[in-house]
Amino acid sequence: MFLPTLYSSVDLRCNAHCQYTLSFLLTHPHIARCIKTLTVRPNNEEWAQPAPQSSMREIESWVVVTIDQMALHLVNLQTFVWDGREFPKYDHVWEALRESCPQLRHVGVTVGLGDFTFRSRKVMPTNSTLFQFNDLTGFTLRVKQLVGSGLHPPFDELPQTFWDMLLNRCPNLTNLTIDTVNERYIDVRPLFQGRWPSLRHLTLGDFVLLDAFATVDPQGTNNGMTSFLASHQALESVVLHQLEGWYFPLSLSLPPTALPNLRHLSARFLMIRHIPNVLSLESLELTNHPHGMYRMSGALWAISQLPALTSLRIWIDCHDSGDADVKHEHTKYFTDILGSAPRLGHLDVSCSSDPTFPMTELATALNTTHCLRSLVITQVKKASREGDMLKDATMLFRENLTLQHLRLQDAVARWRQPRDLRFQKVTTFEMIVDASLLAVQEIGPSRRGLGRSCRVYRHALKR
Numbered sequence: 001m002f003l004p005t006l007y008s009s010v011d012l013r014c015n016a017h018c019q020y021t022l023s024f025l026l027t028h029p030h031i032a033r034c035i036k037t038l039t040v041r042p043n044n045e046e047w048a049q050p051a052p053q054s055s056m057r058e059i060e061s062w063v064v065v066t067i068d069q070m071a072l073h074l075v076n077l078q079t080f081v082w083d084g085r086e087f088p089k090y091d092h093v094w095e096a097l098r099e100s101c102p103q104l105r106h107v108g109v110t111v112g113l114g115d116f117t118f119r120s121r122k123v124m125p126t127n128s129t130l131f132q133f134n135d136l137t138g139f140t141l142r143v144k145q146l147v148g149s150g151l152h153p154p155f156d157e158l159p160q161t162f163w164d165m166l167l168n169r170c171p172n173l174t175n176l177t178i179d180t181v182n183e184r185y186i187d188v189r190p191l192f193q194g195r196w197p198s199l200r201h202l203t204l205g206d207f208v209l210l211d212a213f214a215t216v217d218p219q220g221t222n223n224g225m226t227s228f229l230a231s232h233q234a235l236e237s238v239v240l241h242q243l244e245g246w247y248f249p250l251s252l253s254l255p256p257t258a259l260p261n262l263r264h265l266s267a268r269f270l271m272i273r274h275i276p277n278v279l280s281l282e283s284l285e286l287t288n289h290p291h292g293m294y295r296m297s298g299a300l301w302a303i304s305q306l307p308a309l310t311s312l313r314i315w316i317d318c319h320d321s322g323d324a325d326v327k328h329e330h331t332k333y334f335t336d337i338l339g340s341a342p343r344l345g346h347l348d349v350s351c352s353s354d355p356t357f358p359m360t361e362l363a364t365a366l367n368t369t370h371c372l373r374s375l376v377i378t379q380v381k382k383a384s385r386e387g388d389m390l391k392d393a394t395m396l397f398r399e400n401l402t403l404q405h406l407r408l409q410d411a412v413a414r415w416r417q418p419r420d421l422r423f424q425k426v427t428t429f430e431m432i433v434d435a436s437l438l439a440v441q442e443i444g445p446s447r448r449g450l451g452r453s454c455r456v457y458r459h460a461l462k463r
Contacts, residue, residue: 007034013041014452015059022066029073037079039108040067044083047423047452056085064088071096081108081140087124094129106138106175126159133165137198138175143184143205156186163190174198179241180205181419192224199232203239203266230258237264240271241288266313269295269302283311287418290317290352296333303340312341313348313376315418330357334365342369348376350421354414356380359392363399371402378409381424389427390440390459397431397438397461404431410444436461 012018018040025032042060064082068090080097082088087109097104111124124130143156158178166173173196178188187208209225229235238259256276265275266285272278284306291299291314303309316333330351338344351357356379366372375396382388389408397403406429412422425444432439438459446453 003031004034007031009037010035011037011039011041014044014047015042018042018059018063022063022070025073026066026070029070032070032073033075035074036076037081038067038074038077039079039081039083041083043085045422057089060084060086061089064090064093068093068096071100074101076103077101078103079106079108079138080104081106083108083110083142084112085110085144086112087128091125091128091130094132098129098133104133105136106140107133107136108138108140108142108177110142110144112144124159124162126161128161131159131161131165134169135172136165136170137172139166139170139173140175140177141179142177143180143186156184158186158188158190166191167194171196172198175201177201177203177239178205178207179203179239180207189224192228194228195231197232198234200234201237202232202235203237203241205241226252226254226258230255233260235259236261237283238262239264239266239285240268241266264311269299272302272305278305280308281306282308284309285313287313287315287350290315292316292318296336300336300340303337306341308343309341310343311346311348312337312344313350315350315352317352319353319414331361331365334362335368338365338368338370338372343371345371346374346376347372348378350378352380352411352414352416354380356382359395363395366396366400366403372400373402374405375403376407376409378411378421380414381410381412389425389442393427393429393438393440394459394461397429404433405429431461432458 010021012021022040025035040063042063043056063084071093074097077097080101088094094107097107107130109130141158166176167190173194176196176199178186178191180186185206185208188204189208191204229238252271252274254274254276258276260277260280262275262277262281264283264285265271265281266287268288269286275281284303286299286302289295296316299314303312314337316330318330330353334349337347337349359377362377389410392408393406396406408427408429409423410425412424415421425442427443428441430439431437438461440455440457440459442455443452
């Protein structure tokens with residue numbers, strides 16, 4: 001009775017999960033039929049890898065061939081996302097999914113270093129059966145692997161068959177992502193020719209909007225993106241990563257009627273001045289760059305312009321701007337953020353300073369008036385962290401009666417780009433109000449140092 005719910009969404013986040021679960025599903029087709037969303041992430045680098053991995057291409061080949069074999073049983077599949085290190089080398093899998101999964105309407109894929117050649121600059125094969133899908137409602141493309149490019153990086157091009165699929169044969173797109181996790185620039189200028197009346201969620205990574213070495217905006221280029229955003233009135237979420245650089249203009253002018261339904265924005269804080277309907281923004285992400293002493297004033301200004309803001313994600317790093325007094329500045333950061341957004345219910349702070357701040361200072365800042373119900377804190381791993389997470393969480397819950405959800409994440413080391421962030425340990429705390437208990441889930445390295453382990457328990461909270 002519960003199988004359709006338990007297996008409705010399957011996200012395999014490491015090699016072991018891929019190998020074990022896909023083998024299980026292959027021999028249990030009645031369970032495979034329950035899956036509506038399937039995401040596979042072989043060679044995932046989100047977590048630190050304490051043990052050597054098997055060959056990258058060997059495991060990815062095994063995963064894609066196994067999915068091809070089980071495609072016949074995925075009759076209820078609606079979303080499939082391939083999040084490996086390279087574009088799947090076994091191309092037949094797309095044909096198998098298209099023929100066996102009549103409800104499949106959202107497809108995702110990644111490309112990597114092995115898919116790039118300086119001669120063609122094409123990051124995907126032009127004749128892949130992936131481009132034979134019709135009437136998709138969602139498409140996700142993520143470009144991985146840094147390409148050494150010197151001072152002026154080259155940009156990558158997507159094949160015309162890819163654009164033909166999206167622009168001409170998928171008129172009902174609601175979700176579109178063309179993203180990068182590094183400094184690979186993608187030429188997305190053909191994208192701005194598209195018109196999808198139902199498009200609600202848009203994510204663009206490092207992308208090309210100007211011609212190479214352009215110092216002024218070529219006629220029609222900036223207007224292309226402006227017209228594109230203004231024409232998609234249904235957009236609710238816009239994510240623009242790394243919105244500056246070699247190929248992007250310094251300003252973007254939108255008409256007053258643009259983006260009337262926008263609720264979530266992820267971009268540099270300077271983009272706030274270009275969004276005409278900021279009064280309705282409810283969620284903001286400022287994670288393109290760390291906000292130290294010099295950038296923080298601009299971020300606080302942007303936050304203060306959003307009276308409806310209830311969710312904020314921000315990356316801070318005092319060392320990034322040369323601050324000497326890390327302890328003092330971090331406390332001020334938290335109080336300033338809460339003061340600039342009085343309606344904030346969810347706050348997600350990633351701090352890449354090393355050494356990081358003590359949790360007592362966060363608790364002091366949270367003693368001010370606020371209505372936070374959910375809090376996520378990512379820090380660089382402390383020297384002696386064992387046992388500290390529960391202690392820190394207990395202190396924060398005791399001092400903040402409104403807090404219901406808390407997640408503490410230890411990064412392996414200080415990161416310079418979001419793509420470099422690796423987790424060592426993640427602990428989630430959920431308040432059970434009636435019983436004054438904390439429901440705790442810990443995910444971290446196993447005691448033997450091989451793989452990860454998960455521990456679930458409850459802790460009595462004495463106010």
